[in-house]
Amino acid sequence: MKKVLKDKLNILIIFISIFLILLCFNRSLWGDEAWTAIIMKYDFKEMIREIGQDVHPPLYFVLLKLIVTLFGQHIEIMKIMSVIPTIILMAIGKKYIKHIFKSDFIAGVFICLVGLMPSCMHMSVELRMYSWSILFVTWSAFLGCEIYLHGQRKDKLLFTLSGILAAYTHNFNIISEIFVYMILFIALLVKDKKYIKDILIISLITILGYLPWLFISFKQVMNVNNDFWLWSVNFTDIAQMLIYPFNSLCHNEIPNLFVLIFIGLPLLMTSLLFIVVLKTTINNHFKNQKANFVLLCYIPMYGLMMFGVVYGLLIRPIFVARYLHSTIGIFFLGLAVGISLIKKNSLKNVAIIILICNMIYGCFFNIQREYFNGTEDTLAFFEKAKKEYSTRTIVTDIFLLSTTVMPYYETQYTTYSNTVYSLEQSNQPIFYIADQKNDQSFLENMNAKKLYSGNIDNEYFFDVYLINNVEFS
Structure with missing residues (x-):
């Protein structure tokens, strides 16, 4: 040595x-x-x-x-x-x-x-x-x-x-x-x-x-x-x-x-x-x-x-x-x-x-x-939110979040492709993760409540909304 x-x-x-x-x-x-x-x-x-x-x-x-x-x-x-x-x-x-x-x-x-x-x-x-x-x-x-x-x-x-x-x-x-x-x-x-x-x-x-x-x-x-x-x-x-x-x-x-x-x-x-x-x-x-x-x-x-x-x-x-x-x-x-x-x-x-x-x-x-990339804060938010709002369902318009990232971090989430906007599970609350670069005005008509703004890995920047009993159209 x-x-x-x-x-x-x-x-x-x-x-x-x-x-x-x-x-x-x-x-x-x-x-x-x-x-x-x-x-x-x-x-x-x-x-x-x-x-x-x-x-x-x-x-x-x-x-x-x-x-x-x-x-x-x-x-x-x-x-x-x-x-x-x-x-x-x-x-x-x-x-x-x-x-x-x-x-x-x-x-x-x-x-x-x-x-x-x-x-x-x-x-x-x-x-x-x-x-x-x-x-x-x-x-x-x-x-x-x-x-x-x-x-x-x-x-x-x-x-x-x-x-x-x-x-x-x-x-x-x-x-x-x-x-x-x-x-x-x-x-x-x-x-x-x-x-x-x-x-x-x-x-x-x-x-x-x-x-x-x-x-x-x-x-x-x-x-x-x-x-x-x-x-x-x-x-x-x-x-x-x-x-x-x-x-x-x-x-x-x-x-x-x-x-x-x-x-x-x-x-x-x-x-x-x-x-x-x-x-x-x-x-x-x-x-x-x-x-x-x-x-x-x-x-x-x-x-x-x-x-x-x-x-x-x-x-x-x-x-x-x-x-x-x-x-x-x-x-x-x-x-x-x-x-x-x-x-x-x-x-x-x-x-x-x-x-x-x-x-x-x-x-x-x-x-x-x-x-210092926001990941731990975001994971802590979801851990707390899924207990507070009794939902494990996430919908997102960010493709890789829906197909790989969120399924890995929380395997019990039900994830949907970013192209799906009509939910069969519309009778239960969902978390909607909206890309900060995209237009979010359509959420105003859905009684969407903004819960969180954050990111994962300094790669995906988004806002998280809670939506109750509303179908996407």
């Missing part, structure tokens, strides 16, 4: 890990997280069937089901399950970076970026698969570097395994891995044509490994092409993708000027860094290996972004900013290496300060999201 603590990078990893775990001890969930928690109540066969009908591969859910089976269905435990891959990523990042780049500075910057940048903090405690996605895809990138430098069989096997695991974690990870595979394969062929055999073997094993889920995945894609909640690709969508690595706002929140500064400065800095490194690389005729590496690290994230936008414009919008998460570990690795290339200490310090400010902003917003 003393040997571990002598290494400052180990202390940094432990500190960040403890901080992330402390963000998990709350009951706040948004719609997708609530759906994840709900299907953990199913038996294994039913869970796999439900996943197949959704839009995601099964690996994360299988791992989470094992944890739930061992430790019980506690939100805190399930959230910690999402911290584990971030801890692993920081640890293997330190190992591979010190081996490949021989630099504690690059390793330290990378650890801070994947542990404390706003998007990474957010996804590290979210009850979803995204922290596992970034682990597997970034692991592939590290192994690709090892294969290029040393060509060991062990690294080739692990590279193939990481690609398969990534594909089984999220469908868009397949696109992320295609970029990683392409970069490695082209680099190997440029280095020596003898690697063509390795390329074919890795490709074949990867395809065979994913084959059992391939047809289900294809069916899922066809289903979302026909029916998905996104309807267009607009400037706001693209802007959210561009700021995603540095953003900590809730899914539907628009940044104000103060927040935009914390998000915009690192985005500007990384853009300028790319331009400077590109110019340096061209001037050196692509002989600076570190500079070349930085440029390559930008490709998976921006390539995936372009794929999502073009697919949305030509076929059907199915891509949102958080789907980029699998690639930002590689992006942050390139950023860490790029900062190490800055020769002037004053400029290097400015870059570090900009990133630290973004991390502080992320810490503030993520602590607020997890512990």
Whole structure:
């Protein structure tokens, strides 16, 4: 233990890990997280069937089901399950970076970026698969570097395994891995044509490994092409993708000027860094290996972004900013290496300060999201109200509240789809949860009594009304 603590990078990893775990001890969930928690109540066969009908591969859910089976269905435990891959990523990042780049500075910057940048903090405690996605895809990138430098069989096997695991974690990870595979394969062929055999073997094993889920995945894609909640690709969508690595706002929140500064400065800095490194690389005729590496690290994230936008414009919008998460570990690795290339200490310090400010902003917003988000107040209100008014029936015009969030928090509630406005149970009181963004004037004619204004997870803001013996029309 003393040997571990002598290494400052180990202390940094432990500190960040403890901080992330402390963000998990709350009951706040948004719609997708609530759906994840709900299907953990199913038996294994039913869970796999439900996943197949959704839009995601099964690996994360299988791992989470094992944890739930061992430790019980506690939100805190399930959230910690999402911290584990971030801890692993920081640890293997330190190992591979010190081996490949021989630099504690690059390793330290990378650890801070994947542990404390706003998007990474957010996804590290979210009850979803995204922290596992970034682990597997970034692991592939590290192994690709090892294969290029040393060509060991062990690294080739692990590279193939990481690609398969990534594909089984999220469908868009397949696109992320295609970029990683392409970069490695082209680099190997440029280095020596003898690697063509390795390329074919890795490709074949990867395809065979994913084959059992391939047809289900294809069916899922066809289903979302026909029916998905996104309807267009607009400037706001693209802007959210561009700021995603540095953003900590809730899914539907628009940044104000103060927040935009914390998000915009690192985005500007990384853009300028790319331009400077590109110019340096061209001037050196692509002989600076570190500079070349930085440029390559930008490709998976921006390539995936372009794929999502073009697919949305030509076929059907199915891509949102958080789907980029699998690639930002590689992006942050390139950023860490790029900062190490800055020769002037004053400029290097400015870059570090900009990133630290973004991390502080992320810490503030993520602590607020997890512990000061209105969820506990709302749950306490419903616990008291259902006793006082002798009703357990809720109707809401907020889709995810009716289908996942409220059914998870209070399984004995009778919930209705947001499209239902005529109740068979009109002879008993109901709670009507009205979205604060929607017109609520129709409630005035229903003898509706406003009981509460609040939110869940800083995501759903609503007013709660009590309605007695009134039918919707």
